[in-house]
Amino acid sequence: MAKAKQKKEKSFFPYIKWFWILFGSGVLFVILIFLLASWGAFGTMPTFERLENPETNLATEFISSDGETLGKLYLNDNRTPIAYQNLPENLVNALVATEDARYYDHSGIDARGTVRALAFLGTKGGASTISQQLAKQLFTGQAARGWQRYTQKIKEWVIATRLERNYTKEEIVAMYLNIYDFGYAADGIRSAARIYFGKEPSDLKIEESAVLVGMLKNSSLYNPIRREELVLNRRNTVLGQMAKYDYITQEEKDSLQKLKMDINFNPESHKEGLATYFRMYLQRFLKNWVDENPKLDGEKYNIYLDGLKVYTTVDSRMQKNAEDAVEAHMKNLQTEFFHQNTPDRNKTAPFLDLETSEIDIIMERAMKNSPRWKTMEREGISEKEIRNSFLEKTEMTVFDWNSNSYEKDTILTPMDSIRYYKTFLRTAMMSMEPQTGHVKAWVGGVDYKHFQYDNVIQGARQAGSTFKPFVYAAAIDQLRYSPCDSLPDNQYCIEPLKHGNIEAWCPKNSDGKYSGENLTLKSALANSVNTVTAQLIDKVGPGSVVAIAKNMGLTRDILEVPAIALGTPELNVYEMVGAYGTFANQGVYVKPVMVTRIEDKNGTVLFEYTPETKDVLSKDVAYATVNLMEGVTQYGSGGRLRHSFAKNQTVYKEIITGYPYELTNPIAGKTGTTQNQSDGWFMGMVPNLVTGVWVGGEDRAIHFNRLAYGQGASMALPIWAMYMKKNYENEELGVSKEAFEEPENLSINVDCTKVLQDLKDDLDTEDDLKDLGF
Incomplete structure (x- = not known):
């Protein structure tokens, strides 16, 4: 029995032995496989x-001052x-x-x-x-x-x-x-x-x-x-x-x-979402920044892959308010512009006052500047073929205010599409805190996807009467004029060869009339009386005005001739807002700031901005100029911010649909309208916020045929008003309703109460209101 049991155990032993050998071999094989994998036998392994x-592509993120993501910058990985x-x-x-x-x-x-x-x-x-x-x-x-x-x-x-x-x-x-x-x-x-x-x-x-x-x-x-x-x-x-x-x-x-x-x-794309124009400005800013600030190893930061965090000054809530205001007003304004430019009303629409040959020159230039032309030219396509392609009908998606998402599918020739886009009015708006220079809102156009030219900083148009405060500031600074001093509203000519002008310059008022009365400077600026402005620049000289304007951040060339008093210089909204901020900031210019800090993906600070400031005007001069501009919104061309005319004055109903705004707080501002109503401006200020708005066509020949629609008070001011109304609805934004701070021991008389009251008492008819620009 024992022998049989021993024999049975011997017969099973080889199986058990081979099981463990195979099992052990399997385990060793698995271990070997893992070792081979870890050694890179099956392909490179990560170190x-x-x-x-671990390396991943990270988008650059633009962060608003209130902590929201405005957008991102990336190539493939968002x-x-x-x-x-x-x-x-x-x-x-x-x-x-x-x-x-x-x-x-x-x-x-x-x-x-x-x-x-x-x-x-x-x-x-x-x-x-x-x-x-x-x-x-x-x-x-x-x-x-x-x-x-x-x-x-x-x-x-x-x-x-x-x-x-x-x-x-x-x-x-x-x-x-x-x-x-x-x-x-x-x-x-x-x-x-x-x-x-x-x-x-x-x-x-x-x-x-x-x-x-x-x-x-x-x-x-x-x-x-x-x-x-x-x-x-x-x-x-x-x-x-x-x-x-x-x-x-x-x-x-x-x-x-x-x-x-x-x-x-x-x-999320570069052409959609909030602050699209501002984000494209930031992209250009970053490209310049990385060129000047390489990594420690000498390599450049990749703004699309390195996960930079860019902290901006823009407030997402104010940016939304700005975009909503632009959209609401421009959509209505465009409707009227289309109405005035139907084929039976304007055979050369959207152009006015141009011969066919002049229009052909504009269209030729637009064609050659188009991306389509430049792309085909780079590809070596002949000019004849390129021109022919502009006459071939093709399917395309175009901008349309009346369609869902403001787009519609259509069939047009590329040449027709160029003319189609010229029918749309353009706009620019920027809002800044004058004490810090922090830009709070930036709208460069009506729709970035279809209009990628940023009119805030890329464009420059004649400033019109918004340039006049620089003339008045020079007069107050150098001649110690006050808002209550007066000059006659008579035809005034500046002699040839004086101040660099070749011929005698005799500017007319916008209505071609002269009252013959003495007007306070406050009243003259409020109503953009050209004759008074001409007298002031003659007294101080164009050079003095240009020097002050340059010190307030205007960098473009400005001819030192008397005509600049009426706004012939071409300026952009970005610089105008910065300059006006000097008035609100008691004479101290603060360069507009858009980026406060840049961090890498690990939170290491790579850049922090340093404010750029300059003392330009004394507190007294700055305050007196602000006081002058308050008159514009009290009883001048900006008065529609405060008053309602719809109740009993139907003559103005067409241009104030959706008004009044009935803002009651202190506001300083200036409207501006250039020749033929080509440009409409409004610069508006409260103590802690300066905002500039421009509206116009892509070309100066694209404009309204009537001043009622084409003036700054109709084209640009409503955007400012709607924006501010929305800001005031959100008390968390802290936009001021207080009066501008008066300097201690103010040496310039700004109390024109009696003079102004006498003037207001006379303004009780429709004709008077119309004369004042309403």
């Missing part, structure tokens, strides 16, 4: 340094990473429940899931952990095929275990969500939350988090914009997983699964 600092603590708990729970239920229990490889996947050949779910998915996203890329797929999987396992050693579970979750491409330029969870739901990740609801986690399976297939029903089912699957692992109750699951998907699609 320790790369594991510590990615802005966020820390784990900024992820909502429900998002992390949805991720773990759906993608890796035992995430917190393994070290990169889920053994149980792997065995299950091998046993059932993947039919009952895969075994890829969150760490492995991150490894694939970071280091191995898209799934390979054939034998390479197996070697890639091994590499992912190795990298996953290394990631688990180098990072915490929380960091891995954040990295994975930050790197995933959710489609529609939604690179990473922050972009995805903003683009698909219009909010930051921390504000995502459970059902919204479930949508985004569901997209992780395949963001192209499970995309809510393209396949709503499929994504809804996938979202409900995620909610089911959350209930299965007790992250939510069954009751919550049932309730949430009944909800519709509330997608709030907000595509």
Whole structure:
């Protein structure tokens, strides 16, 4: 019996021995495979340094002064990473429940899931952990095929275990969500939350988090914009997983699964969103900055890939108010412009007062300056072929105020489209805090996608009467005039050869009339009386006016001739706002500031701005000039800011539809209108905010045929008024309603109460109001 038992044990021993040999060999083989993978036998493996600092393309982010993202700058990856603590708990729970239920229990490889996947050949779910998915996203890329797929999987396992050693579970979750491409330029969870739901990740609801986690399976297939029903089912699957692992109750699951998907699609692109013109200015600013400020190793920062954070002065709320005001007014103004330029009213529309030959010259220049011409020219196409292409009809999408999203599809020749776009009025608006120079709002046009020329800083147009305050300031500064001093409203001529003029200069008032009365400077500026302004520049000389204007930030060439008193210099809104800020800031010029700080992706400060200031005027002179401009809004051409005429004066109904604004706080300002109503300006100030607005056509021959519509008070002032009304509705913005601060021991008399009261008492008829510019 004992011998039989011993013989039986001997017969089984070889099997046991070979089992352990095979088992051990298998284990050693697996170890060898992993070692070979780690040594790079199956392809390059990431170094320790790369594991510590994985490379991803990061978008540059523009941040407003109130902490909102204005937009981003990127080539392919619109990615802005966020820390784990900024992820909502429900998002992390949805991720773990759906993608890796035992995430917190393994070290990169889920053994149980792997065995299950091998046993059932993947039919009952895969075994890829969150760490492995991150490894694939970071280091191995898209799934390979054939034998390479197996070697890639091994590499992912190795990298996953290394990631688990180098990072915490929380960091891995954040990295994975930050790197995933959710489609529609939604690179990473922050972009995805903003683009698909219009909010930051921390504000995502459970059902919204479930949508985004569901997209992780395949963001192209499970995309809510393209396949709503499929994504809804996938979202409900995620909610089911959350209930299965007790992250939510069954009751919550049932309730949430009944909800519709509330997608709030907000595509992020360089041509759409808030502050588009300002963001393009920032792009140019950054390109110049990186050229002058290389990295420590001498390389240039890449503004599209290096994840810079640019902190700006613009307030997102005020920017929105500005864009809303521009949109509301320009849409209405354009309607009237179209009305005046129908074929039966203007055969040369949109041009006025031009011969056909002159229009041909303008169109020829526009054609040769177009991107289409320049692109074809670079490609070596002959001029004849290029010209012919401009006469061929083609399908295109054009701007249209009356269509959804302000676009419509049409068929036009490229030449016709050039003329079509010339029918649209352009605008520019900038708003600045005069004490700091911080620019709070910047609108360079009506629609960046279709009108990419930034009229705030790229354009320059004649300033009209908005230049007159510089003349008055020079007179107050050098001759010690006060707002209450008076000069006669008579024809006034400046002799030839005086102040550099070749011929005698005898400017007329806008209505061609002279009252013959003595007018206070306050009244003369309020009503843009040209004869009085001519007398002032004759007394102080054009050189003195130019010197003051230059010290207030106007950098363009200004001829030192008397005619500049009426606004012949071509200036832009950017410099005009900075200059007017000197008046509001008690004579101290502060150069406009748009960027306060730049940081790299790690938060290291690379740039901090230093204010540029200059003492230009004394406090008394600055205050007296502001006092003069207050008259413009009290009883001059800016008076419609305060008064209503619609109730009993129908003659003005057509130009004040939607008025009055009825602003009651102290406001200083100046309207401006150039020859033939080609340009309309309004510069408006309260103690802590200076805002400039310009409106006009692309060419000076594109303008209204009547002063009622073509003056600055009709074209530009309404934008300022609507913007300020919206600002005042939000008390958090802190826009001042107080009076301008009067200097102590003011040496210039500004109390013209009796004179002004006498004038106001006379203004009780429609004709009087019309004479004042209403």
